[in-house]
Amino acid sequence: MTEQVLLLLPPEGQNWSSLETYRAHDGYRGAEKALREMEPAKIVDEVKxxxxxxxxxxxxSTGTKWTFLPKDGRRPRYIACNADESEPGTFKDRQILERNPHKLIEGLLIAAYANEIDAAYVYMRGEYRSAFENLNRAIAEARSAGYLGKNILGTNLAFDIFVHRGAGAYICGEETGLMESLEGRKGQPRKRPPFPAVSGLWRQPTTINNVETMSHVPHIVLRGADWFKGIGTEKSTGTTIFGVSGDVVRPGTFELPLGTPLREIIFEHAGGLHPNRTLKAVIPGGVSMPVLTAEMAMQVAMDHDSLQKAGTLLGTGAIIVMDDRACMVRAAMVIARFFRHESCGQCTQCREGTGWLHKLMQGLEAGHGTKRDLEAIDEVAKFMEGHTICALADAAAWGTGWFLRRFRSEFEAHVEHRGCPLEGVSFEV
Ligand SMILES: Cc1cc2nc3c(=O)[nH]c(=O)nc-3n(C[C@H](O)[C@H](O)[C@H](O)COP(=O)(O)O)c2cc1C
Ligand code: SF4
Structure with a gap:
């Protein structure tokens, strides 16, 4: 069994959110090395x-994204740190925010030094109450200890972090929706160009990075790019936190090298299926990503290339496991309902398409779907892909359309039986 490699998560459920504990585990050594020994451009190169x-x-690529920031010295410039974590099935950033918040603060500090950033705004999912408290407490401690504020670590760097809470809209996790919301408007994504690197928060240069992404920066700087590349696969380096939910004995978060086989994550780390059950389907990266059949899931490794070859994507690494009791039409209907509810309504394809997908799935589930409805689901999903302001429409099309393509016989059985042919359906709503 692949050993857990804990770069982000403290072992055995420990909590390192106090500065003292974090410092006892190499805390802020990456920032000290960066600010005292490295040129900003060298850090960007190292991360790249x-x-x-x-x-x-x-x-x-995070390092490449940082190179898009303009080199014209325009200030202020910002980091928008994405802690919205609203993709269903995803709960990995929460673990860092609650149990290792200084890791994120240190990552943001190094990113600020490397990219001449003046302030970071962490946009946090509104329901994350203890994460909000722990992060704010850690920020206050970091300020008192001189890791934030003016003249950080005796240099002339000035940088601070502010936390903003969302109010429950999935679309505020999309990078430009997040910026609109932070600026006090409705969280509706912006058309690009201009891209955030040039015109982001308050129309200033902005880099947008996820919590887990930023939390990898301290150990990359401290131990070097080559060490990090030694973990994972050639094109998917390092560890990630896989969140496993659904029909497994031991759901939870597991920090493992990218490229770990999905079979191993489900059957060893997450304890396998419940007695006398068989695997039916797995969503490997949050509900936006195409579902896999059991056969596909048993052969794939959890890295970007392997999943793409298998006809899906890594997404957020949120693994949702469904056993033989789960109805695929009901699962697709629940996901379609989510996307319909969360569409911001700006684009016709998304506003109307998510509504149609939900209606068609609801009809099938309720027992009045027709064979023509199955064609319509496919047509609507194709009509939605690639034509909208943001990727929510693609996510809705993939997250539901691939259930039909990969479990067609079960959809047809719903038409023939005028409802669900399975007994004891388990997919909870
Ligand atoms: C509808 C939608 C919701 C998203 N929600 C999140 C989210 O909750 N957290 C997140 O980090 N990225 C989310 N993203 C991706 C962000 O737009 C962006 O790509 C990401 O924050 C960039 O950070 P990274 O390069 O570190 O991954 C979402 C994207 C879309 C289209
Ligand atoms: S794709 Fe959907 S969520 Fe994204 S901007 Fe268009 S309507 Fe809004």
């Missing part, structure tokens, strides 16, 4: 060559 890819869903 470490192969670190964003953990917020899209998997884009």
């Amino acid at each position: 060559s470490s192969g670190l890819r964003g953990r917020g869903g899209a998997g884009f």
